[in-house]
Amino acid sequence: AVAAVVAALVVVPALRGAVRGEPRRSGGAAAALLTSLPEFLLATALLVVVAVHLRWLPPYGWEGPQHAVLPALALGLPAGGLLGRLLSDAVSSAAAEPWAATWATAGTTRGRLVGGLLLRAVPGVAPQVGMVLVGLAGGAVAVERVFAVPGIGRTSLGAAAAQDAPLLQGCVLALLVVGTACGAGAALLRGAVLGRALRVAGLSVAEPGAARGRGARAVPVVCAVLLVGTTAAGLLRDPYAPEHARLAAPTLALPLGADASGRDLLARVGHGAASTVGTAVLVCALAAVIGVAAGLLPRLSTGPVEVTNAAPPVLAGLVTAAVLGPSRGLTGSAAVAVLVVSWAPLAAHTAALVTEARAQPHVRVLPLLGVGRARLLLLHVLPDVLPPVLRHAALRLPGVALALASLGFLGLGPQPPAPDWGLVLAEGMPYVERAPWAVLAPAASLVALSVLAVTLSSLGGSSTGVPRWRRTPATSPALSSGNTASTSQGSALAGPAASEASTTEPTSQLPSSTATPPQVDTRP
Numbered sequence: 001a002v003a004a005v006v007a008a009l010v011v012v013p014a015l016r017g018a019v020r021g022e023p024r025r026s027g028g029a030a031a032a033l034l035t036s037l038p039e040f041l042l043a044t045a046l047l048v049v050v051a052v053h054l055r056w057l058p059p060y061g062w063e064g065p066q067h068a069v070l071p072a073l074a075l076g077l078p079a080g081g082l083l084g085r086l087l088s089d090a091v092s093s094a095a096a097e098p099w100a101a102t103w104a105t106a107g108t109t110r111g112r113l114v115g116g117l118l119l120r121a122v123p124g125v126a127p128q129v130g131m132v133l134v135g136l137a138g139g140a141v142a143v144e145r146v147f148a149v150p151g152i153g154r155t156s157l158g159a160a161a162a163q164d165a166p167l168l169q170g171c172v173l174a175l176l177v178v179g180t181a182c183g184a185g186a187a188l189l190r191g192a193v194l195g196r197a198l199r200v201a202g203l204s205v206a207e208p209g210a211a212r213g214r215g216a217r218a219v220p221v222v223c224a225v226l227l228v229g230t231t232a233a234g235l236l237r238d239p240y241a242p243e244h245a246r247l248a249a250p251t252l253a254l255p256l257g258a259d260a261s262g263r264d265l266l267a268r269v270g271h272g273a274a275s276t277v278g279t280a281v282l283v284c285a286l287a288a289v290i291g292v293a294a295g296l297l298p299r300l301s302t303g304p305v306e307v308t309n310a311a312p313p314v315l316a317g318l319v320t321a322a323v324l325g326p327s328r329g330l331t332g333s334a335a336v337a338v339l340v341v342s343w344a345p346l347a348a349h350t351a352a353l354v355t356e357a358r359a360q361p362h363v364r365v366l367p368l369l370g371v372g373r374a375r376l377l378l379l380h381v382l383p384d385v386l387p388p389v390l391r392h393a394a395l396r397l398p399g400v401a402l403a404l405a406s407l408g409f410l411g412l413g414p415q416p417p418a419p420d421w422g423l424v425l426a427e428g429m430p431y432v433e434r435a436p437w438a439v440l441a442p443a444a445s446l447v448a449l450s451v452l453a454v455t456l457s458s459l460g461g462s463s464t465g466v467p468r469w470r471r472t473p474a475t476s477p478a479l480s481s482g483n484t485a486s487t488s489q490g491s492a493l494a495g496p497a498a499s500e501a502s503t504t505e506p507t508s509q510l511p512s513s514t515a516t517p518p519q520v521d522t523r524p
Helices: 002-019 028-036 039-053 065-095 098-105 110-147 152-161 165-199 214-235 265-295 298-309 313-324 331-358 373-409 421-431 437-460 498-502
Strands: none
Touching: 002 065, 002 110, 028 065, 039 065, 039 110, 039 373, 039 421, 039 437, 065 110, 065 373, 098 110, 110 152, 110 165, 110 313, 110 331, 110 373, 152 165, 152 313, 165 313, 214 265, 214 437, 265 298, 265 331, 265 373, 265 421, 265 437, 298 331, 313 331, 313 373, 331 373, 373 421, 373 437, 421 437
16 A cells, blocks of 8 residues: 555656656656665664654554554555656656547547556556565565564564575465466456457557756766765775774764774775675676566566566575575675566566567568568567666666665675675664664665666656657647558557547547558568
8 A cells, every 4th residue: 555655656747747748757766765765774764763763653563553554664665666667657658659649639638648648557567566566575574574573574584594494485385376366467457458459459659759858867977976986985995994983973084984893884885885786787687688588488488477576586585595594695696596586577577568569550560571570579579678678677776786785684695794785784773773874874875876777767768758749739640641650540549458449539530440551562
């Protein structure tokens, strides 16, 4: 419920801009801040502020509904930020499709246009909803540990620490069942919304938009400067020498203060960037390659994707620790554990986009022209699929970094005295009330990394920009002629789905989405 409310708040600006004819990927910085908040850090902050200082809610245990509020906030805020950002991108992309221009030109009411945009955007995001629900189980491991909640996450952590294989297998099996159910539900939802449009080639293509202005580049530049500056300054210092007083406050000579052992936090954060960020970038790159390759063959990858989706990164780390032992949880094994489950969301996203791309009219007609499957896939489907998937992979970068930090926080990643961001956070948690700077530095670094990744992903591809009905108000794109007729004549009028178009008044006087495609000379 918390994630749904947060996602709705994040997507509202995108819907408002789309209705006004100025669609944009909204909520970038806000969603990035929400996504970048580690569940264990957010849980500790809520525990200290709300439960200890304000005494509004109980801090520990599970004795009634009031005990569920803080854990729900700690889990729901990051999940809602991720879902809201993905849904904002999908809404903005749908607003740039020709059918939206036709509806606006025909005088469709704002409420009906908003409903159509959401109907068109939901199928592409539906697989991610199931993955986020499964991911909440992984985040619950740390949250249940902070709030002493007797749940499956805390049970899994105890089983991994004790190397209790039967109990851990039971937890994994329960999550597999949840993941399979979520994947099946997402597939049914997509089929219900896009069923007829997929059969009659009624899906349209988003129109290319204008480039973003200079203001959109300010946020990633600032974040990059802060990260690079902090890393460069920290690499010049010793992260292991306890040369300062315990929990020393920040000074000019000690900009970020010292930890509980008297070590320079600036040095530990700077050196930790090389391991945490570098490993996260490598994992995201490999996950993108594996995910795209698997998503291009959706029939073969559906089963492995659903099974892998049921294992959050933290759970994969628990399994790795149960097999190798917590003392052997090095950076390499933590990276492998995160990689094993990070490719599945990208594969599911790719498969959904491939299905929609194959349903476009100009792609459906290519086999009649003698285009082979491999050429069709690589030259006509992959170019439409790759940009949004790469943006999704960049959006996953902070999540991967947080997963690595979570493993370090739980003691399943790099071991002390390694300057890992997760370890730095874990070492500072007991002193967060007395010395908040002990966790502020690594937490701020993770937030800056997340904002940088999300804003760069928005700038990486062509922006949605201003829709065509605003740029050329006198001519509806659905009625334009020329080479674009074959790609927009039917799909531009179909709306979010062909069934919606057939019952919508604004398109009743326009050609049907099942109109015969232009005659093409197929002779050699």
